[in-house]
Amino acid sequence: GQNIDQPTEMTATEGAIVQINCTYQTSGFNGLFWYQQHAGEAPTFLSYNVLDGLEEKGRFSSFLSRSKGYSYLLLKELQMKDSASYLCAVRDSEASGGSYIPTFGRGTSLIVHP
Amino acid sequence: NAGVTQTPKFRILKIGQSMTLQCAQDMNHNYMYWYRQDPGMGLKLIYYSVGAGITDKGEVPNGYNVSRSTTEDFPLRLELAAPSQTSVYFCASARERSYEQYFGPGTRLTVT
Numbered sequence: 001g002q003n004i005d006q007p008t009e010m011t012a013t014e015g016a017i018v019q020i021n022c023t024y025q026t027s028g029f030n031g032l033f034w035y036q037q038h039a040g041e042a043p044t045f046l047s048y049n050v051l052d053g054l055e056e057k058g059r060f061s062s063f064l065s066r067s068k069g070y071s072y073l074l075l076k077e078l079q080m081k082d083s084a085s086y087l088c089a090v091r092d093s094e095a096s097g098g099s100y101i102p103t104f105g106r107g108t109s110l111i112v113h114p
Numbered sequence: 115n116a117g118v119t120q121t122p123k124f125r126i127l128k129i130g131q132s133m134t135l136q137c138a139q140d141m142n143h144n145y146m147y148w149y150r151q152d153p154g155m156g157l158k159l160i161y162y163s164v165g166a167g168i169t170d171k172g173e174v175p176n177g178y179n180v181s182r183s184t185t186e187d188f189p190l191r192l193e194l195a196a197p198s199q200t201s202v203y204f205c206a207s208a209r210e211r212s213y214e215q216y217f218g219p220g221t222r223l224t225v226t
Contacts, residue, residue, distance in 0.1 A: 031212065033214060042219050100212070101162060104156035106155055
């Protein structure tokens with residue numbers, strides 16, 4: 001099984017930088033996803049990390065440390081439209097008896113104010 | 115491409131009624147999934163399929179059934195609706211197991 005932890009809620013100011021953390025405990029590891037979900041809408045894919053390090057994609061970056069069981073999503077130059085829930089999802093390693101299907105955390109609700 | 119489509123968008127059921135939530139994708143994806151999302155909770159996997167004719171249970175399958183007769187369609191059946199099944203249901207698909215999932219717009223179901 002897996003245990004995925006994210007903060008429930010965060011607030012930030014327009015134009016600022018915010019870091020959303022995700023910690024996980026799993027018997028094996030085979031990738032971590034970040035999704036964005038606006039209220040009343042479906043989740044949409046943001047990033048995928050399977051190796052340690054930083055993946056940058058425009059204003060969004062995602063970092064992974066497998067040895068620490070830790071990832072973060074970094075959002076720069078925050079805009080009002082970034083107000084949404086951010087979901088961390090972890091895939092177990094099949095070699096360790098896990099499923100290849102990602103398990104989702106509860107999500108972090110980010111509120112961006114002017 | 116329409117992507118992943120779901121019908122209906124909203125539905126109210128009485129306890130004990132049955133219904134089928136429809137899901138279709140036009141991306142020729144092999145993998146399809148059904149999730150439910152309750153307020154403040156993450157997505158919980160109900161059932162998934164790795165291809166036509168193959169389905170398997172997820173974390174919370176009780177009270178639900180699925181079928182996958184074609185690559186495109188993956189309907190979810192509720193046989194005897196219970197208040198505990200009040201939730202938002204999302205269908206998703208993925209090209210292969212290690213690829214990102216594409217989600218449908220969701221079905222908001224209330225059982226009273």
